[in-house]
Amino acid sequence: xxxxxxxxxxxxxxxxxxxxxxxxxxxxxxxxxxxxxxxxxxxxxxxxxxxxxxxxxxxxxxxxxxxxxxxxxxxxxxxxxxxxxxxxxxxxxxxxxxxxxxxxxxxxxxxxxxxxxxxxxxxxxxxxxxxxxxxxxxxxxxxxxxxxxxxxxxxxxxxxxxxxxxxxxxxxxxxxxxxxxxxxxxxxxxxxxxxxxxxxxxxxxxxxxxxxxxxxxxxxxxxxxxxxxxxxxxxxxxxxxxxxxxxxxxxxxxxxxxxxxxxxxxxxxxxxxxxxxxxxxxxxxxxxxxxxxxxxxxxxxxxxxxxxxxxxxxxxxxxxxxxxxxxxxxxxxxxxx
Amino acid sequence: xxxxxxxxxxxxxxxxxxxxxxxxxxxxxxxxxxxxxxxxxxxxxxxxxxxxxxxxxxxxxxxxxxxxxxxxxxxxxxxxxxxxxxxxxxxxxxxxxxxxxxxxxxxxxxxxxxxxxxxxxxxxxxxxxxxxxxxxxxxxxxxxxxxxxxxxxxxxxxxxxxxxxxxxxxxxxxxxxxxxxxxxxxxxxxxxxxxxxxxxxxxxxxxxxxxxxxxxxxxxxxxxxxxxxxxxxxxxxxxxxxxxxxxxxxxxxxxxxxxxxxxxxxxxxxxxxxxxxxxxxxxxxxxxxxxxxxxxxxxxxxxxxxxxxxxxxxxxxxxxxxxxxxxxxxxxxxxxxxxxxxxxxxxxxxxxxxxxxxxx
Numbered sequence: 001x002x003x004x005x006x007x008x009x010x011x012x013x014x015x016x017x018x019x020x021x022x023x024x025x026x027x028x029x030x031x032x033x034x035x036x037x038x039x040x041x042x043x044x045x046x047x048x049x050x051x052x053x054x055x056x057x058x059x060x061x062x063x064x065x066x067x068x069x070x071x072x073x074x075x076x077x078x079x080x081x082x083x084x085x086x087x088x089x090x091x092x093x094x095x096x097x098x099x100x101x102x103x104x105x106x107x108x109x110x111x112x113x114x115x116x117x118x119x120x121x122x123x124x125x126x127x128x129x130x131x132x133x134x135x136x137x138x139x140x141x142x143x144x145x146x147x148x149x150x151x152x153x154x155x156x157x158x159x160x161x162x163x164x165x166x167x168x169x170x171x172x173x174x175x176x177x178x179x180x181x182x183x184x185x186x187x188x189x190x191x192x193x194x195x196x197x198x199x200x201x202x203x204x205x206x207x208x209x210x211x212x213x214x215x216x217x218x219x220x221x222x223x224x225x226x227x228x229x230x231x232x233x234x235x236x237x238x239x240x241x242x243x244x245x246x247x248x249x250x251x252x253x254x255x256x257x258x259x260x261x262x263x264x265x266x267x268x269x270x271x272x273x274x275x276x277x278x279x280x281x282x283x284x285x286x287x288x289x290x291x292x293x294x295x296x297x298x299x300x301x302x303x304x305x306x307x308x309x310x311x312x313x314x315x316x317x318x319x320x321x322x323x324x325x326x327x328x329x330x331x332x333x334x335x336x337x
Numbered sequence: 338x339x340x341x342x343x344x345x346x347x348x349x350x351x352x353x354x355x356x357x358x359x360x361x362x363x364x365x366x367x368x369x370x371x372x373x374x375x376x377x378x379x380x381x382x383x384x385x386x387x388x389x390x391x392x393x394x395x396x397x398x399x400x401x402x403x404x405x406x407x408x409x410x411x412x413x414x415x416x417x418x419x420x421x422x423x424x425x426x427x428x429x430x431x432x433x434x435x436x437x438x439x440x441x442x443x444x445x446x447x448x449x450x451x452x453x454x455x456x457x458x459x460x461x462x463x464x465x466x467x468x469x470x471x472x473x474x475x476x477x478x479x480x481x482x483x484x485x486x487x488x489x490x491x492x493x494x495x496x497x498x499x500x501x502x503x504x505x506x507x508x509x510x511x512x513x514x515x516x517x518x519x520x521x522x523x524x525x526x527x528x529x530x531x532x533x534x535x536x537x538x539x540x541x542x543x544x545x546x547x548x549x550x551x552x553x554x555x556x557x558x559x560x561x562x563x564x565x566x567x568x569x570x571x572x573x574x575x576x577x578x579x580x581x582x583x584x585x586x587x588x589x590x591x592x593x594x595x596x597x598x599x600x601x602x603x604x605x606x607x608x609x610x611x612x613x614x615x616x617x618x619x620x621x622x623x624x625x626x627x628x629x630x631x632x633x634x635x636x637x638x639x640x641x642x643x644x645x646x647x648x649x650x651x652x653x654x655x656x657x658x659x660x661x662x663x664x665x666x667x668x669x670x671x672x673x674x675x676x677x678x679x680x681x682x683x684x685x686x687x688x689x690x691x692x693x694x695x696x697x
Binding site: 075125126130131132134135136138139140142146147149150271275278279282286312315319322323326327 | 416469472473476477479480481483484485487488491492495496605609612613616653655656658659660662663666667
């Protein structure tokens, strides 16, 4: 960070100013002039929280995608379908057993197993042929989308969180002051979103630790840097591949359960989340977990702030970010040049 | 991906006399082209209006859009999912500058202004996207163009001032030129045939022209081409701009055929369909785009009946398309034409010695 500040003083200064303004906007009680100009602080804080929690969901989807791409150069355009399948599995498991928490391991295992099948029967056969892999996964996603439409229909499913998680939670962020008594009003926010966001942070930190501090993580990082050299040293790279693929796919399945609780599970969500993870990894940098986190946060915030402050062009804003990043930093914000 | 099977190789003319050159050129066109050409020309004599307007017209239109993808992918090595969006932009421009039922937006300019203008805007857009996409390579290009296509879809769906949002434009009709109704089945058939043949010949010509050869060089080894003094980026961006012409023409014809354009015309699903068409036919062959389009249109039109006859329900069409696509890309990366080529080669080869039978 200090090196960055030394080499790019202007950028570092700008970033510091933006962070300072944001912190002031989050913690201060807004003067009336500001509320009149851009709406009440409650709207702003809600958009901020929605954006950050949506970023957590995007991170769960995109980190599996970026991990698989980073290690194996496999572009899995069926990732959105895995997400959607996870959502459906989560809904039915939670509906039948009545336990929301059981949905997560079941979705992880089932979708992860599907990922193993894909790796063994599809990707291993067309190793190193980027275009064919892309086309085959597009084919798989078309077939999966229609099979899911066939078995689950076109209805919306909502996974309802358990009672101890539903309902709002009082936070310590001040949204305003009561005119009559001068009491501070605190913001209320859905508890389940905060808990899920915390969980995705835990997953992210866990992944980072596993990648950077463990032996398996060392193997994976070595594989990302030079696959051939790693296999030449005798590491069982095939097993690493299968494991990473299973983990990435399982993460997409878990994200499906989360997405079904946040929003809903329905046909078409697969393409939406595939696009979201594409944009996230393009912005953040292919194959980089911190990049995926940064990209997910940026895209989530852009989407939510966009839909509050410029409702017509909210979706376009995310793509605008992508275009700007591509124009100035084609390898992504955290990508290696 | 060599293109040795292309019939119009740019050999220098053998006879100095113009007539002789013409005859030599005609003689080099293979017999299959004559058969297909005559068949297409006399088709209206025995085909029904539905076949002419809906099946053949749609085939030519989708073929042209897929041809633009094939040009980029086969000769430039850049698989772009944005071609349907370029077609959509040309269609939208014709609706916005020309006539439509949405009188508050459409400007009602004459066709000889709107059509070139629409193509020009489509080309400008394609150049901009190309400039963005060529900063990356391979699969990144697919992802970026997919993202641009999605952005365009969402943008036009939300924008009501210029693109009339969700409902788009209807009653966008071709001009009444020479007193002919160009939406009549025969007239429309010949119009689409004309533009499809023109685009096809143009792609064949360009693939053998210096620009096309340089582009194929860039596809095969960009570093060497750069070392030889070619501007790699400029060639790639120019390929995007050129590929916008058949795509834009296809988009305009598509708008006229269905007499409407809406965000769904240029959505994500159609963008992927165009890729499916080009890949099924064979990404390395210009004619593959039209073969793929014919197959797609036939499937899309008749698969429902077949599926119902098999007791599967008509809505499983996507499954059929997806399975077919999956099988083809899994077993033959060069599409149906690649399969055909392989079959021909294996038939020609002697099963005992493995040598070419014809060479003896």
